[in-house]
Every structure is written in structure tokens, then in C-alpha cells.
Amino acid sequence: MPTKLVDVEVATTARRGVPPVVLVGTGPALGPGGDDLDTADLTGKAGEAVRHRSSGTWTLGVGTGSLSDYRTAGAALVRALSGDDAPKTADVLLTADFDADGVRAFVLGAALGGYRFKVTGEDAPARVGSLRLVTPDQGFEEVLTSAALKAHALATATALTRDLANTPSNVKDPRWLATTAARLAEKVPGLSAVVRDEKWLAQQGFGGVLAVGGGSARPPRLLELTYDSGQGPHLVFVGKGITFDTGGISVKPADGMHLMRTDMAGGAAVISALLAVARRGLPIRVTGLVPCAENHISGSAYRPGDVVRHYGGATTEVQNTDAEGRMVLADAMAYAVRDLKPDLLVDVATLTGAMKVSLGLRTGGLFTPDATLARAVADAGERVGERWWRMPLLEEHVEAVDSEIADYRQCPPGPGGITAALFLQKFAGDVRWAHLDIAGPARSEKVYEEVVAGATGFGARTLVELAETFSR
Structure with a gap:
């Protein structure tokens, strides 16, 4: 690799x-x-x-x-x-x-x-x-x-994303993913990496990551990649790093579960994008955050009905343990907003099956309240051969995110891709933010254009091109 x-x-x-x-x-x-x-x-x-x-x-x-x-x-x-x-x-x-x-x-x-x-x-x-x-x-x-x-x-970034996502999960646990990325980063001038373990996550209050990773014998990690050219705006990319997803107590059907080795494709895209940005020496600051965890079933797994406290103090009522991606992203986004103070925050994840139904398997879902940012992401994707479609953040579903026993509920009723994005928006604060749902195009069973069967590497090229757009 x-x-x-x-x-x-x-x-x-x-x-x-x-x-x-x-x-x-x-x-x-x-x-x-x-x-x-x-x-x-x-x-x-x-x-x-x-x-x-x-x-x-x-x-x-x-x-x-x-x-x-x-x-x-x-x-x-x-x-x-x-x-x-x-x-x-x-x-x-x-x-x-x-x-x-x-x-x-x-x-x-x-x-x-x-x-x-x-x-x-x-x-x-x-x-x-x-x-x-x-x-x-x-x-x-x-x-x-x-x-x-x-x-x-750009092809190198895509290929590395495929490599990471295709790696079997008996090899690829949270520690492997984070340390492999850190070792790759050590070879690139200007790029640094820090890997935080479960003890640090507990001390800092990353309740979402700890809850999702609590059912596995292989504990979670948080990867932070930093590239700082000393100029330009500060972008933070957050990628879902679920190295395998059983669904937890809300277990998935057996059919198709073997594909869950690619459930960290968003995190892989962030890792690869940071390496590419640093190698190209773009005049910008970019931080990559990848919360890494396995969502497993055991006596220590988190449950439907639990209330989890995220980094920064906000709480979430768990309704479905298979909606784990938003739990780990919420922690990382809250950390980015509070501690890193970015000019732009973009999260990317294989988040919802609803987006496969909405947009099929070759188009990514793009959520943002910022029309200018939506255009920038879509244009970046078009230039590098990745297609995005802007989805609405429907106002009539905003109140559904509220919980009676916590600040938010994890799986509000309504259109699944949209309500998931509305949940994540709660953790973006006042920062310009876009959510990229790549559940459809992150994997392929067919060969088409430059894509082969397996992990596609979708999203990495868009992130690199977006960073270049903001560095001009």
C-alpha cells in the first residue's frame, strides 16, 4: 500500500x-x-x-x-x-x-x-x-x-482511498487505520499526524466515539492530520472511520454485511485528501479528523434508549445503534468547531441507505445551507469526475431532531438522509459547513469508466479540488 x-x-x-x-x-x-x-x-x-x-x-x-x-x-x-x-x-x-x-x-x-x-x-x-x-x-x-x-x-488519492476501504476488517481495526495513516503522513513534508487512544477520548468527553466503539474488543481512536502552509483559510475535513459495522444491537441483516469493511470510506477519503494536499504544497491550512471505531455486539455495546454526551456537552438520545456514523461525526465536528475554529467544515461519510434510494449508486448527496458552498463543491466534483446533487435541509423536519430526554435524538422520523444531515448540522455551530453522504457511490459492483468493483475511492478527489479552490 x-x-x-x-x-x-x-x-x-x-x-x-x-x-x-x-x-x-x-x-x-x-x-x-x-x-x-x-x-x-x-x-x-x-x-x-x-x-x-x-x-x-x-x-x-x-x-x-x-x-x-x-x-x-x-x-x-x-x-x-x-x-x-x-x-x-x-x-x-x-x-x-x-x-x-x-x-x-x-x-x-x-x-x-x-x-x-x-x-x-x-x-x-x-x-x-x-x-x-x-x-x-x-x-x-x-x-x-x-x-x-x-x-x-488525484488518481493516487483515489487509489489509496480504495486500498484503505478494501482492506479486510480482520486486519483493519481502528488502531490499524489510524496508525497506517500516521505512518503515511510521516513521509510527506509539512503533514503531521496525532493518534488519540480511548483513554484520551474518555478524558476529553468523546462520548459518541466511545459509545459506538464500546462493543468491540478493539478500542476506538481519533486521527488528526494537520497541514499548515502558513497562509490561506483553515479547512477541516471530517471523515467517518467505522472500520466494521454490524449495526450493533440494532443488528444489520446478514446479506451484505460483508461489505461493511468499506464503511470507513469517508475517513479514507479524508486521509488520502490530506496526503494529496500536502504533497502538492497548496497554500492553505487543512486539518483532517477521522474518528475510528468498530460497531460491534457485546455486553458492553451501547443500546437504543441510551443518552450519550458528546464532546462539548451536548447530549443525544440513541434510537438505533446502526446509525453510528452520525454519533462519531458529531464528536469530531464539535471538537473542530470548539478547538480548531475552521473557516470551513466538511464531513464525508457512508451515512444513510436513504441516499442510495434517492440518488442511486453513482451520485453523492450534498447538504449545506450555503448556496455558494454547494456550488463550489459541485463544481469541484465536476472538474474531477465526481458527481454531486444538492439535497434540501427541510425546515419542517428541524424540530424532529429535538429529544424529550436529551438535546437531540439520533434518528428523527422523516426522510432518512435529510434528517441525518439535520442532526449533524446541530454540531456545525456557526461555521460554514457541508455534509457529503457517499453511501451510494463509495462502493460498486460493476466496472464503469475508471471505477472497478469494490471500493471506488469516491470523494477524495473532490476534497482535494475543493481545497485547491479555496487556496486560490
């Missing part, structure tokens, strides 16, 4: 003895190097990778040239250049209209499309190790190189 990705470079000349890749648009319309190729069976559909054995040339469909098509094409190429006869490298002959956005999309697809996570004693199948993007415009090489480097940095 982290998984090695395909390397990509930009140049103005192709190499001798290296397989060329000719791009084909719908029509089909062939790009440079395709004059002598037979187009009879080519459609130009995005991702259509064909090897022409007589010449050793590959053709690659790029569709209509949309960013989605370019991501699909890059991913499909790397998947095609795999197997027993996989070349070590290949030259992709770009068309003259390939701009920086197109390169970013293509490189994202190429870097991530060949991602593989499998615990096995067998050797991994051979895969192309690098690609050269050959541009016909010599004056544009530097711009495209910059775009490729940024895309590869």
Missing part, C-alpha cells in the same frame, strides 16, 4: 518499437497514425480497444470526446494492455484538439482503470507499466504535462 498505478508522461515524439495507440472518435474518425488502418469494424465508441495484429497498432475509441468518454477510454486501454502479452509501455497519439481537461480525464482513467485489490498468494497479472501521451502541438506540452501530473496526484 498504496497500490502502484500506471505512470503517464507527455511528449511531442513517439518512440521506435513501442506499440502506438490511435484514437478513434465516433463516426469513426481516426486520429494521427491511423491512415493505413482498416476502419470497417470500428465504431469509435468510448472504450473500444482493438489490437491490429498485422501492424502492432492499437485503436482506442474516445466517443464524442466528453470528459466521461476520455476517462472511459483511458481505463479501457489499460485494461486491454494487460495479460500475458502486456507491453511494458505504449504511445497514445493525441489529436490536435486534446486540451488540458481532456488529458486530466484520460490520465485519471488510465491511472485508475487497472486498479486491482486482491488478497492472494498468486502473482498479479501483467499490466502495462507506463503510457506516453504524444501531442502534435509542441507549444502545448508544458500545459498538458501539468494537467497529467495533477490527474495522477
Whole structure:
């Protein structure tokens, strides 16, 4: 860890003895190097990778040239250049209209499309190790190189998020997740990490984290990552770090429970984003908080009907122990508001099954009362290939968060994704805040564009791009 990705470079000349890749648009319309190729069976559909054995040339469909098509094409190429006869490298002959956005999309697809996570004693199948993007415009090489480097940095963040989320939970407990992130942070200049144990959490009053983690023999942790360039606003990203979720006493159905190893995908996105921000040296301050816990069943597990006191003193009436994510996020958000005093607070979590019903499995839910911030998050996601949809914080459900025996109740009646966000809003104080629910797109059972089955890494790229937006 982290998984090695395909390397990509930009140049103005192709190499001798290296397989060329000719791009084909719908029509089909062939790009440079395709004059002598037979187009009879080519459609130009995005991702259509064909090897022409007589010449050793590959053709690659790029569709209509949309960013989605370019991501699909890059991913499909790397998947095609795999197997027993996989070349070590290949030259992709770009068309003259390939701009920086197109390169970013293509490189994202190429870097991530060949991602593989499998615990096995067998050797991994051979895969192309690098690609050269050959541009016909010599004056544009530097711009495209910059775009490729940024895309590869974003892909690296996505891949690490996948690695962390895919790791089986017999390995990945709260301690493992926090200390692994801390070890990775030690290697990045300007990034520091502190891991707090259950004794510190008890002394400081992190009742939500302690309640959720109380049923496991493997105690909770709080990870705090800090990057401070000495300039710019202060952003705090909070990620749900539930390393396995049985649902607790409100136990989940057995079907699908094995997927709960990825229930810390929000925390993984925060960890990966902090590493990427620090590596890129952005002129900004960013803190990452990941409350890590296992939600298990035992005699010490928290119960429906319990009243839990969060960091800072607010209390919550527990109604369903399977709504554990909001319990740990509430502590971390209260700590951020009270002690870190950020200019912007963003939490990200696989929080509610309701968002899968509302938005499906490829779109993240975006909650914020700030229209400008909502636009900034959505635009950041669009630039990096992650789709968000703003959801309402309905005023008619605000009072439902109030409890008769505590300050708040954990699972108010009403639309589940919205009421969960309204609960979290209570802990955001007066800070600009956005809640990102990634329960749908954090996992996939299908291959599409740059996504493979398993953890997708969704959210990490948006956080990095958002940090860059606020650093300008």
C-alpha cells in the first residue's frame, strides 16, 4: 500500500518499437497514425480497444470526446494492455484538439482503470507499466504535462482511498487505520499526524466515539492530520472511520454485511485528501479528523434508549445503534468547531441507505445551507469526475431532531438522509459547513469508466479540488 498505478508522461515524439495507440472518435474518425488502418469494424465508441495484429497498432475509441468518454477510454486501454502479452509501455497519439481537461480525464482513467485489490498468494497479472501521451502541438506540452501530473496526484488519492476501504476488517481495526495513516503522513513534508487512544477520548468527553466503539474488543481512536502552509483559510475535513459495522444491537441483516469493511470510506477519503494536499504544497491550512471505531455486539455495546454526551456537552438520545456514523461525526465536528475554529467544515461519510434510494449508486448527496458552498463543491466534483446533487435541509423536519430526554435524538422520523444531515448540522455551530453522504457511490459492483468493483475511492478527489479552490 498504496497500490502502484500506471505512470503517464507527455511528449511531442513517439518512440521506435513501442506499440502506438490511435484514437478513434465516433463516426469513426481516426486520429494521427491511423491512415493505413482498416476502419470497417470500428465504431469509435468510448472504450473500444482493438489490437491490429498485422501492424502492432492499437485503436482506442474516445466517443464524442466528453470528459466521461476520455476517462472511459483511458481505463479501457489499460485494461486491454494487460495479460500475458502486456507491453511494458505504449504511445497514445493525441489529436490536435486534446486540451488540458481532456488529458486530466484520460490520465485519471488510465491511472485508475487497472486498479486491482486482491488478497492472494498468486502473482498479479501483467499490466502495462507506463503510457506516453504524444501531442502534435509542441507549444502545448508544458500545459498538458501539468494537467497529467495533477490527474495522477488525484488518481493516487483515489487509489489509496480504495486500498484503505478494501482492506479486510480482520486486519483493519481502528488502531490499524489510524496508525497506517500516521505512518503515511510521516513521509510527506509539512503533514503531521496525532493518534488519540480511548483513554484520551474518555478524558476529553468523546462520548459518541466511545459509545459506538464500546462493543468491540478493539478500542476506538481519533486521527488528526494537520497541514499548515502558513497562509490561506483553515479547512477541516471530517471523515467517518467505522472500520466494521454490524449495526450493533440494532443488528444489520446478514446479506451484505460483508461489505461493511468499506464503511470507513469517508475517513479514507479524508486521509488520502490530506496526503494529496500536502504533497502538492497548496497554500492553505487543512486539518483532517477521522474518528475510528468498530460497531460491534457485546455486553458492553451501547443500546437504543441510551443518552450519550458528546464532546462539548451536548447530549443525544440513541434510537438505533446502526446509525453510528452520525454519533462519531458529531464528536469530531464539535471538537473542530470548539478547538480548531475552521473557516470551513466538511464531513464525508457512508451515512444513510436513504441516499442510495434517492440518488442511486453513482451520485453523492450534498447538504449545506450555503448556496455558494454547494456550488463550489459541485463544481469541484465536476472538474474531477465526481458527481454531486444538492439535497434540501427541510425546515419542517428541524424540530424532529429535538429529544424529550436529551438535546437531540439520533434518528428523527422523516426522510432518512435529510434528517441525518439535520442532526449533524446541530454540531456545525456557526461555521460554514457541508455534509457529503457517499453511501451510494463509495462502493460498486460493476466496472464503469475508471471505477472497478469494490471500493471506488469516491470523494477524495473532490476534497482535494475543493481545497485547491479555496487556496486560490
